Amino acid sequence: MSHSLEKRSESDRGGEKMTQRVDNSSDSDSEEEPITEEELAKLKEEVEEKKKLIATLRNKPWKMKKKLSVLKEAQLFVEKFEGALGKGKGKKFYAYKVMMTKKWMKFQRDFENFKTACIPWEMKIKEIESHFGSSVASYFIFLRWMYGINMILFGLTFGLVMVPEALMGKPYGSLPRKTVPRAEEASAMNFATLWDFSGFAQYSVLFYGYYNNQRTIGWLKFRMPLSYFLVGVGTIGYSFMIVIRTMARNANEDGGGDDTSFNFSWKMFTSWDYLIGNPETADNKFASITTSFKEAIVEEQESRKEENIHLTRFLRVLANFLALCTLAGSGYLIFFVVRRSQKFALEGLENYGWWERNEVNMVMSLLGMFCPTLFDVISSLENYHPRIALRWQLGRIFALFLGNLYTFIIALMDEINLKLEEEKIVKYNMSIWEASLYNGTIPENSTAPPIEVDPADVPRGPCWETMVGQEFVRLTVSDTMTTYITILIGDFLRAVFVRFFNYCWCWDLEYGFPSYSEFDISGNVLGLIFNQGMIWMGSFYAPCLPAINVFRLHTSMYLQCWAVMCCNVPQERVFKASRSNNFYMAMLLFILFLSTLPAVYTIVSIPPSFDCGPFSLSIYYLNATSKSYKEANLELKKKLQSQAEENKRRNKQKAQKSNEQEENPFETEPPQTKQKGKQDESTPNQDNKKGQGDNEAKKTDQPQEASSSQAFQHPGPAPNGHYALQTRGGNLPPPSIAVTRPPGPRGYGMLGYPPGNPRFPGAQPGMPRGPPNYR
Amino acid sequence: MGNKQTIFTDEQLDAYQDCTFFTRKEILRLHGRYHEMAPNVVPMDYTKDPDVKLPMQLIINMPELKENPFRERIVESFSEDGEGSLSFNDFVDMFSVLSEMAPRELKAIYAFKIYDFNTDNFICKSDLEKTLNKLTREELTAEEITLVCEKVIEEADMDGDGKLGFADFENMISKAPDFLSTFHIRI
Numbered sequence: 001m002s003h004s005l006e007k008r009s010e011s012d013r014g015g016e017k018m019t020q021r022v023d024n025s026s027d028s029d030s031e032e033e034p035i036t037e038e039e040l041a042k043l044k045e046e047v048e049e050k051k052k053l054i055a056t057l058r059n060k061p062w063k064m065k066k067k068l069s070v071l072k073e074a075q076l077f078v079e080k081f082e083g084a085l086g087k088g089k090g091k092k093f094y095a096y097k098v099m100m101t102k103k104w105m106k107f108q109r110d111f112e113n114f115k116t117a118c119i120p121w122e123m124k125i126k127e128i129e130s131h132f133g134s135s136v137a138s139y140f141i142f143l144r145w146m147y148g149i150n151m152i153l154f155g156l157t158f159g160l161v162m163v164p165e166a167l168m169g170k171p172y173g174s175l176p177r178k179t180v181p182r183a184e185e186a187s188a189m190n191f192a193t194l195w196d197f198s199g200f201a202q203y204s205v206l207f208y209g210y211y212n213n214q215r216t217i218g219w220l221k222f223r224m225p226l227s228y229f230l231v232g233v234g235t236i237g238y239s240f241m242i243v244i245r246t247m248a249r250n251a252n253e254d255g256g257g258d259d260t261s262f263n264f265s266w267k268m269f270t271s272w273d274y275l276i277g278n279p280e281t282a283d284n285k286f287a288s289i290t291t292s293f294k295e296a297i298v299e300e301q302e303s304r305k306e307e308n309i310h311l312t313r314f315l316r317v318l319a320n321f322l323a324l325c326t327l328a329g330s331g332y333l334i335f336f337v338v339r340r341s342q343k344f345a346l347e348g349l350e351n352y353g354w355w356e357r358n359e360v361n362m363v364m365s366l367l368g369m370f371c372p373t374l375f376d377v378i379s380s381l382e383n384y385h386p387r388i389a390l391r392w393q394l395g396r397i398f399a400l401f402l403g404n405l406y407t408f409i410i411a412l413m414d415e416i417n418l419k420l421e422e423e424k425i426v427k428y429n430m431s432i433w434e435a436s437l438y439n440g441t442i443p444e445n446s447t448a449p450p451i452e453v454d455p456a457d458v459p460r461g462p463c464w465e466t467m468v469g470q471e472f473v474r475l476t477v478s479d480t481m482t483t484y485i486t487i488l489i490g491d492f493l494r495a496v497f498v499r500f501f502n503y504c505w506c507w508d509l510e511y512g513f514p515s516y517s518e519f520d521i522s523g524n525v526l527g528l529i530f531n532q533g534m535i536w537m538g539s540f541y542a543p544c545l546p547a548i549n550v551f552r553l554h555t556s557m558y559l560q561c562w563a564v565m566c567c568n569v570p571q572e573r574v575f576k577a578s579r580s581n582n583f584y585m586a587m588l589l590f591i592l593f594l595s596t597l598p599a600v601y602t603i604v605s606i607p608p609s610f611d612c613g614p615f616s617l618s619i620y621y622l623n624a625t626s627k628s629y630k631e632a633n634l635e636l637k638k639k640l641q642s643q644a645e646e647n648k649r650r651n652k653q654k655a656q657k658s659n660e661q662e663e664n665p666f667e668t669e670p671p672q673t674k675q676k677g678k679q680d681e682s683t684p685n686q687d688n689k690k691g692q693g694d695n696e697a698k699k700t701d702q703p704q705e706a707s708s709s710q711a712f713q714h715p716g717p718a719p720n721g722h723y724a725l726q727t728r729g730g731n732l733p734p735p736s737i738a739v740t741r742p743p744g745p746r747g748y749g750m751l752g753y754p755p756g757n758p759r760f761p762g763a764q765p766g767m768p769r770g771p772p773n774y775r
Numbered sequence: 776m777g778n779k780q781t782i783f784t785d786e787q788l789d790a791y792q793d794c795t796f797f798t799r800k801e802i803l804r805l806h807g808r809y810h811e812m813a814p815n816v817v818p819m820d821y822t823k824d825p826d827v828k829l830p831m832q833l834i835i836n837m838p839e840l841k842e843n844p845f846r847e848r849i850v851e852s853f854s855e856d857g858e859g860s861l862s863f864n865d866f867v868d869m870f871s872v873l874s875e876m877a878p879r880e881l882k883a884i885y886a887f888k889i890y891d892f893n894t895d896n897f898i899c900k901s902d903l904e905k906t907l908n909k910l911t912r913e914e915l916t917a918e919e920i921t922l923v924c925e926k927v928i929e930e931a932d933m934d935g936d937g938k939l940g941f942a943d944f945e946n947m948i949s950k951a952p953d954f955l956s957t958f959h960i961r962i
Contacts, residue, residue, distance in 0.1 A: 057794050058871065061884045063855055064864030067794040102798065105875060262947050264926040268906055269890065269944075270953045274843060274873065274960050282842035290911040297919055300926065 047081050050074040124561045130288030132570045136519050147553045153235050153546040160231050161543045162205045168218025176458035177612045197473050206544035209466035209612035225614035232540040236596050247585045302385050319381040327399050330367050334403040337363045338410050371400050394522045419464035426461045433459055463612040465541045472538025480552045487563050491517050495567035516569045533591040540599050784822050795871035809866050831859030839960050844909040852888040873960040882958050887944045899938040900924050
């Protein structure tokens with residue numbers, strides 16, 4: 001009934017204001033006069049209000065009973081004064097919207113749960129954080145982050161380098177570089193040898209030397225050397241990118257979320273997580289809240305301390321000066337010791353006793369033991385907030401460890417130079433050995449059928465790249481062992497001793513000396529960073545390094561988590577770690593930069609070994625050909641010079657003769673004194689002269705030819721043609737060559753046109769010119 | 776859309792949906808939880824709106840509340856008689872406010888009620904001390920407690936009366952980044 005009334009009212013009033021659901025008092029209308037517009041508007045407003053109330057009722061902070069009664073009342077009101085039209089639709093749409101919102105929130109929550117579940121060791125770290133504070137936990141978070149990076153590096157090296165070579169490359173034993181030499185065969189599978197990463201392990205995909213320099217391998221035509229090189233570049237590039245990206249992200253967070261205006265209030269009212277239902281989690285949470293409060297209290301007390309600015313500043317300057325002196329002293333000591341050891345090595349180590357042999361290692365270890373403690377003592381002068389003091393400590397020990405790095409690299413370079421010397425000798429021996437194989441039956445070696453030789457018997461070059469890789473692997477392994485043993489002895493045995501011998505000891509072991517150890521954040525962080533530097537440096541030469549490091553980090557996480565919870569006590573002054581790890585990141589970036597330098601230097605300036613690795617012969621070959629071209633060029637220049645001088649001399653003689661004879665000066669060609677190297681037109685006038693010149697040219701050609709064919713193999717005719725064209729000597733204007741003559745036929749398809757060659761200054765008379773014949 | 780349930784009438788369920796952040800299914804599930812706490816007391820048929828209340832002891836032993844240091848205060852804040860016994864209406868109300876969908880302002884109101892131990896509509900120093908002790912299980916020393924409480928009042932008290940009124944509390948909590956995620960119970 002109200003419906004029909006509605007329609008009538010709409011049509012009656014033209015419906016300007018009543019475009020929506022019209023509200024009309026249905027009951028009263030049928031009998032009384034139509035309501036005025038103001039009252040209608042007011043009524044409409046009220047209905048709208050009620051509807052809004054219903055929609056937001058759940059947000060009201062009333063008791064449920066009250067809400068229910070208000071709801072009922074409002075619904076009745078709305079129903080009374082509103083038409084059926086539109087009401088139902090609105091409600092349905094709203095319900096649909098609510099349902100979708102809920103589904104979306106559920107999906108988001110599930111996704112967040114999944115993402116969090118993927119992060120490993122979260123519970124372990126939370127436990128450590130609750131007991132030891134955020135600074136110790138920051139080390140473990142850093143460790144976990146490094147583990148992630150190493151997983152990616154491992155994926156790259158394993159998937160793109162090791163696996164293709166293992167599956168598609170030539171198998172073990174087929175090439176000399178892939179086989180254990182006969183001399184080492186007996187001990188190749190011993191555990192001691194394998195532990196040292198020689199023997200069977202050395203001649204496997206783990207190291208650089210195993211890889212063949214074949215351009216493509218297998219049915220996939222996988223380009224192994226290219227892949228090897230790109231993976232090497234890619235690991236460094238990826239590491240740079242991720243470190244910088246993390247630094248940027250941390251910088252953002254730091255700037256944004258460091259609001260400390262309500263620090264304590266928020267801790268008080270928002271730190272308890274109402275979702276916790278597990279008793280153990282609750283225990284951890286209580287511990288963590290307590291620690292967090294203690295940290296905040298320390299911060300507050302620090303900021304309240306009154307400072308005597310001048311004294312503090314003076315003390316800090318003094319402390320920095322002392323630290324610098326220590327660093328300079330240890331730097332000089334390291335330098336001195338390394339020089340001495342190089343001298344000893346030259347004179348032969350047999351003449352010296354144990355100390356001289358191990359001097360470098362001992363000095364490094366002693367420095368590593370005493371200097372950090374010294375820095376600790378110095379830092380007590382400075383009176384910094386513990387977080388800042390930690391940073392200074394880290395920075396100083398970092399500078400000290402750089403000395404370590406320096407000695408290691410120097411030692412490595414010495415070894416490489418030794419190996420390069422050895423290589424020359426081996427190459428010389430190889431030619432003798434090959435000759436002995438043939439027993440001198442065939443004079444030239446180009447067309448003889450190859451004699452079958454077991455790859456294990458072929459004399460081997462001392463592959464310096466594999467040696468470098470082995471050094472890095474050994475260093476990593478020994479580093480790992482040292483860390484684990486230090487933890488077990490230094491922390492665990494000490495804790496056991498303090499705990500159980502306390503009953504029968506004179507003084508209280510737990511409070512006095514030695515007591516339980518605290519977790520050494522700076523030492524561990526630096527160890528981690530330097531270890532990663534080693535990995536970056538060595539992974540080009542030993543593709544197995546990231547794999548070893550992944551394993552090491554994995555075990556390290558478990559061992560150290562256990563050791564911390566079991567043997568360590570929290571520091572006395574628990575301080576909050578900085579929210580970002582940017583300080584660690586900065587050091588990591590610096591080490592990354594430093595580690596790329598040696599690798600790049602060795603790749604660029606030291607020639608690769610001739611018989612091992614994916615780059616054997618290729619760069620060397622290019623090197624060799626370019627060198628030979630240079631040599632040939634120089635020879636030619638000399639030739640031209642000497643020819644020009646010859647011509648000059650002859651012309652002079654001729655001129656003298658003609659002056660003496662006073663004959664027709666135009667019988668023979670007037671002496672044309674042209675400078676050498678001028679490229680004029682040339683027409684051969686005198687055949688005999690030309691013949692002379694040709695003969696001479698041919699004569700001078702031979703030694704040139706011989707030398708050039710030694711350096712690289714050209715097919716016969718082409719160079720001859722060249723050189724004959726070049727020098728036409730005699731009276732003719734000196735070398736005016738290929739300008740008017742087309743260059744001789746070149747041997748296309750031969751390997752002698754390395755890219756970049758035409759840049760030589762000798763790209764002039766006679767040198768193979770024209771478009772470089774790139775492969 | 777389970778029309779076969781006989782616990783509530785459809786109007787009741789709709790009303791509950793309008794007054795809380797729960798769906799039909801969730802409301803029925805809540806009733807199940809309420810019922811299993813005391814099967815002999817809570818009827819299965821709520822169509823007649825029975826007047827049944829469960830004592831605080833039963834509620835605070837629910838797994839969701841068992842580990843919460845503020846469980847008594849939570850239940851007290853939602854109970855109608857202020858003693859801590861909850862009817863089903865209060866029960867649903869409590870979990871609705873603590874659910875994910877409840878807005879910040881609503882949660883702030885109830886959080887204020889919860890942390891106001893002496894129910895004087897102000898969070899005074901003694902309330903703060905009690906809160907802190909509950910949070911740290913009394914592991915802080917007396918001077919640390921004093922220091923913290925002083926700092927809180929210093930930070931949040933805007934009108935200078937030495938205690939936190941609701942305006943102060945709301946102002947402080949609205950800027951807190953963790954409030955919504957921690958003041959949340961899932962049932």
